[in-house]
Amino acid sequence: MRALIWIVEDTWQATVAEAAAHLPADADVTLLHVADAEAEGVVSAARHALLGRPHGAPRAGVDPLPAISAQAAQELLAEALSSLGRPAKLEARRGRIEREVVAAAEGMDLLVLARDGERERLGPRSLGPPARFVVDHTPCSVLLIWPDDAPALATIPAPPGGGAAPPPPASR
Amino acid sequence: MSDGLALAAALVILAATLAAAVSRARYMSEAVAAGGGAVALVAVGAIGLDRAGDALRTLAPTVGFLAALLLIAEGARREGLFEALGAVMARGSRGSPRRLLAFVVLVAAAVTALLSLDATIILLTPIVFATATRMRTRPRPHVYACAHLANSASLLLPVSNLTNLLAFHASRLSFARFAALMALPTLGVVLVEWIVLRRFFAADLGRPRRSSAQPARPRLPRFALAVLALTLAGFALSSVLGIAPVWVAIAGAVALNGPALASRSANPVALVRTIEPGFLVFILGLGVVVATASANGLASGVRDVLPVGTSLPDLLAIAALSAVLANLVNNLPATLILIPVAVAGGPGAVLAMLIGVNIGPNLTYAGSLATLLWRRALRAEDSDVQLGVFVRLGALTVPAALVTATVLLWLCLQV
Numbered sequence: 001m002r003a004l005i006w007i008v009e010d011t012w013q014a015t016v017a018e019a020a021a022h023l024p025a026d027a028d029v030t031l032l033h034v035a036d037a038e039a040e041g042v043v044s045a046a047r048h049a050l051l052g053r054p055h056g057a058p059r060a061g062v063d064p065l066p067a068i069s070a071q072a073a074q075e076l077l078a079e080a081l082s083s084l085g086r087p088a089k090l091e092a093r094r095g096r097i098e099r100e101v102v103a104a105a106e107g108m109d110l111l112v113l114a115r116d117g118e119r120e121r122l123g124p125r126s127l128g129p130p131a132r133f134v135v136d137h138t139p140c141s142v143l144l145i146w147p148d149d150a151p152a153l154a155t156i157p158a159p160p161g162g163g164a165a166p167p168p169p170a171s172r
Numbered sequence: 173m174s175d176g177l178a179l180a181a182a183l184v185i186l187a188a189t190l191a192a193a194v195s196r197a198r199y200m201s202e203a204v205a206a207g208g209g210a211v212a213l214v215a216v217g218a219i220g221l222d223r224a225g226d227a228l229r230t231l232a233p234t235v236g237f238l239a240a241l242l243l244i245a246e247g248a249r250r251e252g253l254f255e256a257l258g259a260v261m262a263r264g265s266r267g268s269p270r271r272l273l274a275f276v277v278l279v280a281a282a283v284t285a286l287l288s289l290d291a292t293i294i295l296l297t298p299i300v301f302a303t304a305t306r307m308r309t310r311p312r313p314h315v316y317a318c319a320h321l322a323n324s325a326s327l328l329l330p331v332s333n334l335t336n337l338l339a340f341h342a343s344r345l346s347f348a349r350f351a352a353l354m355a356l357p358t359l360g361v362v363l364v365e366w367i368v369l370r371r372f373f374a375a376d377l378g379r380p381r382r383s384s385a386q387p388a389r390p391r392l393p394r395f396a397l398a399v400l401a402l403t404l405a406g407f408a409l410s411s412v413l414g415i416a417p418v419w420v421a422i423a424g425a426v427a428l429n430g431p432a433l434a435s436r437s438a439n440p441v442a443l444v445r446t447i448e449p450g451f452l453v454f455i456l457g458l459g460v461v462v463a464t465a466s467a468n469g470l471a472s473g474v475r476d477v478l479p480v481g482t483s484l485p486d487l488l489a490i491a492a493l494s495a496v497l498a499n500l501v502n503n504l505p506a507t508l509i510l511i512p513v514a515v516a517g518g519p520g521a522v523l524a525m526l527i528g529v530n531i532g533p534n535l536t537y538a539g540s541l542a543t544l545l546w547r548r549a550l551r552a553e554d555s556d557v558q559l560g561v562f563v564r565l566g567a568l569t570v571p572a573a574l575v576t577a578t579v580l581l582w583l584c585l586q587v
Contacts, residue, residue, distance in 0.1 A: 009308035010269070039311040041557040042537065043301055046293045046319040049539035051502045052193050052202050052454040053290065065301055072305045117375050128375040 001027045004108045005088075006034075006101050006134070007080050011114035011147035016084050018145040019112045029087070031080050032104050035069040035094035069094065098133035105138045112143045119148065122155055175468045178218035182465035185209035189458060190501060194543045203450035206457025219464040227463035231456055233418050234337045238455070239447040240421035241331055244403065245291040246446040247428025250438060251396035257283070258299040259390030262307055269309040269377040270370065276300055276314045277366045281325035285332045285358070286404060292322040307387075313373035316565060320365055323534045324573055327527060328358040330417065331407070334455070335507040335529050342515045343522040346411035353523055353584050357577035361531065364573045372565055399427045455504070462508040471512050478510065480517030484582045487524040490514065491578045494528025495570070499541040503529040520585045527577045534573075535566040 005019045016031075023029060043065060047053075070092065077090045093100040105111045113135075116128040127135065135142055189209055193202035214224050248254070257279050265272035280300070284292045297318040304311035326333035330340035330350050340350060370377065403424035410417045432438035462470075478493055479486040497506040506529050514525040537557055538544035544559075 009310060036310065036312060038558055038561075039301060039304075039315045042312075042315045042319055042562075043297050045537040045557045046297060046315075046322065048196070049533070049537060049543070050290060050293060051504055051539055051543075052206075052451050052458075053448060065298060068302045069305050072308070076308065125375070 001110065002030075002108045003027045003110045003112065004030050004032055004105050004140075005080075005084075006032045006104075006111060006113045007076065008033075008114060008116060009076065011116070012076065012080050013083065014147040015112060015114045015145055016080050018143070020084055020086070022143065023110075023112075025086075027110075029084070030089040030091055030104075030108075031077055031084065032091045032093065032101065033073045033077050033080075034097045034100040034104075035066075035073050035092070036097055037095045038097075040065045040069070066094065098130040098137075101130075101134045102137045102139070105134075105140055108140045110141050110143060111138050112145065114145050114147045122151060178213075179465055179468040179470060181216065181218045182213060182461055182468065182470075185213060186458075186461050186465060186501075186505065189454075189461060190505065191546075193454070193502075194546050201450060203453040203457070206454045206461060208457075210457040210460035213461060213464045219460065219467060223463065223467060224460050227460050228456060230341065231338075231459040233416070234334075234341060235452045235455055237331070237337055237418040237421055238334060239452060240418065240425040241288050242290065242447050243425035243429055243443065244400070244421065245287045245295060246443065247425065247432070248287065248291075248393075248396045248400065249295050250432060251393040251428070252391070253393050253396050253400075254295050254299045256390045256392050257296065258303040259387060260392075261300070262303050262387040263390065265307070267307065269304075269313070272304065272307065272309060273313055273317060273369060273373075273377060274366065276317045277321060277362060277369070280318045280321035281358070281362050284322050284325040285328040286400060288331060289322040289326045289333050292318060297322075310376045313369060313376045316373070316562075317365070317369050319537065320369070320534050320565070320569065321362065324361045324365055324531050324569070325358060326530050327354045327361065327577065329354070329407070331421065333526075333530055335503050336526055338504075338507050339511055339514075339522050339526055342511050343519050345519050345522075347407045347417045348409075348411060349519075350523075351408070353519070353581065354526075356580040356584055357523075357527060360576040360580045361573045364576050365569055368565070368569045368572070372568065396428060399424055402427075458505060459508060462505060466509065466512050470509060474509060474513045475516075478513050480513065480521050482518060482520040482582075482585060484579065486517075487520060487578050487582050488575065490517075490521055490524040491528040491531075491574050494525045495532030495535075495574060496528075498529040498532035499535055502540045502543060503533055520581070523581055524578055527574060527581065531570055531573050531577065534570050535563070537562045 001024060003019070003023050005015060007015050019029070073092045077092060081088055081090060091104060093104060101111075101113075111134070113131060115126055116131045117126040119126065135144065189202060189205040192200045192205040210224070213219050214221060261272060261275040261279060264275050280292050280296060283296050297315055300314050300318050301311045304314045326336065328351060330336045330347055343350070345353070403420055406415075406420035406423065407417050410420055429438060429443060433440060433443070479489050494506060494510055497510065500506075501509070507525070510525050510529070511522070514521045533539050535541060536544040538547060
C-alpha cells in the first residue's frame with residue numbers, strides 16, 4: 001500500500017499520530033508538505049503595485065521568501081518524520097497548495113489529511129477551501145482526521161421543522 | 173499651441189508614462205517616459221517654461237522630503253528595526269495566529285504611519301512572512317494584512333504616503349493639525365480592516381499552535397527607535413518651532429545614516445540607490461505632465477465633477493470619486509490631478525480626497541483596477557495571487573473603510 005500523509009503547519013502532530021495508528025506496518029509512506037506560493041505572490045504583487053518604484057531584485061538585506069519557506073518546510077518534514085517513528089519518503093512542493101497535493105497523490109492508494117476549516121462551525125465550513133478541493137479531486141481514498149478530539153454527537157442540531165431544541169454547542 | 177492640442181498632448185504622454193510604469197517594460201523606464209514627456213511638452217510649447225518651473229518648484233520640497241524618508245527607513249532597516257519587530261510579533265503572539273494578526277495590524281499601521289507605505293511593503297512584509305512561516309502558522313492572512321494596512325493606515329501623517337506629502341504642501345495644514353484631523357479616521361479604518369481580516373481568514377486563524385520553543389527575546393535597536401521618536405516629536409512641533417518638517421526628516425536621515433557612512437558600514441552607492449533617483453525623476457516628470465493637462469482644461473473638467481464643499485455628502489462624494497480615479501489612473505497621478513481642485517475646498521476637501529486615493533487602491537492587489545486589467549491583458553500579472561481572494565477582500569473593506577474614515581473626518585472637522 002502506498003500512503004501519502006499531507007502535513008500542514010498547525011495540525012501536523014495530529015495527522016502524523018493518526019497516520020501512525022492507522023497505516024499498516026508494510027505501507028510505503030510519503031510525508032508531503034506544500035509551501036503556499038500565494039502568500040509569496042501577495043508580497044511581490046504588493047511591491048509591484050508601488051507605481052514608479054524600481055522593480056528589480058528585492059532589496060539587499062531582505063531574505064528571499066522562497067528560501068525562508070523552503071527551510072521551514074525542511075524543518076517541519078524532519079520533525080514529522082521523527083515523530084512518525086518509521087521510515088518515510090519526504091516530499092516538499094511549492095505552489096497552489098490544493099493542486100500540488102492532488103498532483104502528489106497520483107499513484108497513491110491512500111491520502112491522509114487533517115480538516116482545515118472552522119471547528120466552531122460544523123457543516124460545509126469545517127473544511128476550508130484547500131481540503132475541500134483535495135477531498136473532491138484526489139484520485140485515491142482519503143483518511144480525513146480531526147486535528148482535535150472528534151465532536152460529540154450532541155453537536156448535531158435538531159432536524160428542521162420540529163423535535164427538541166438543539167442542545168447548546170459544546171464550548172471549547 | 174491651442175489649449176485643446178496641449179491637453180491632448182499631455183494626456184497622451186500621461187497615458188504613455190503610465191503604460192511604461194505599469195507594464196514594467198525593459199526598453200522604456202517610467203522615469204524616462206515621464207521626464208522625457210515633460211521636456212517634450214515644454215519644447216512644443218504645451219506648457220510655458222515658467223509654469224513648468226512653478227510645478228517643479230512646488231514638487232521639489234516633496235521629492236526631497238521623500239528622499240529623506242526613504243533614507244530613514246533604510247537606516248532603520250540597517251539598525252535591525254524590522255527584525256526586532258518580527259521578534260516582538262512572534263513572542264507577543266505566543267503561538268496564536270489571531271494574536272499574531274492583531275500584532276501585524278498594529279505594527280503595519282505604525283510602520284506605515286511613521287515610515288510610509290513603501291517601508292511596510294518593501295521592508296516589513298517580508299519580515300511578517302518570515303515570522304509567520306517560522307511560527308508555523310499560515311502566512312496568508314498576515315501578508316494580506318500588510319498589503320491592506322500599507323494603504324489604509326497611510327492616512328495618519330503627511331509622511332505616511334507620497335500622496336499625503338503631495339497634498340500636504342498644497343493644503344497649508346500644519347503637520348500636527350493634519351495628524352489631529354486624520355487620527356480618528358485612521359483608527360476607524362484600522363479597526364474595519366482588523367474586523368474584516370479576522371472574519372475573512374477565520375479558517376486560517378482558527379487553531380492556536382501548541383507552542384514549542386519560546387521565541388528569543390527581541391533585541392530592540394535603541395538608537396534607531398530614539399531617532400525615530402525624536403523625528404516624530406520634531407514633526408509634531410515643527411510648526412511651533414517654525415521649522416519646515418522636511419528639515420526634521422533630513423536631520424533624522426542624517427542621524428540614522430551618518431554614523432554608518434562614517435564608519436564605512438554603509439555603502440554610499442547603495443544609499444543613493446535607496447533614494448530611488450529614477451522614482452524621484454518620475455514624480456517630477458509626472459508633476460509637469462499633469463500640470464500641463466490641468467492648465468489646459470483638465471482642472472476645469474475636474475471642477476465640474478468634484479464637489480468642493482465640506483458637508484458630509486460632499487466629503488463622501490469627494491472620497492468616492494477620488495477612489496474611483498485612483499483605480500483608473502493609479503493614486504499618484506490621481507492625487508496630482510485632484511489637488512488643484514480640492515485645495516479650493518479647503519483642508520476638509522483635501523483630506524477627503526486623500527482618504528479616497530489612499531484606501532481606493534485596496535480594491536485590487538495591483539494598485540489600481542486599470543493596472544490589474546492591463547497587466548492581465550499583457551500577461552504580466554502576478555499569477556500566484558488569487559485574484560478572487562484579493563478582490564473579495566477589497567470589496568468587503570474598501571467601501572466600509574471609505575465611509576467610516578470620511579464620517580470620522582467630518583466629525584473631526586466640526587470641532
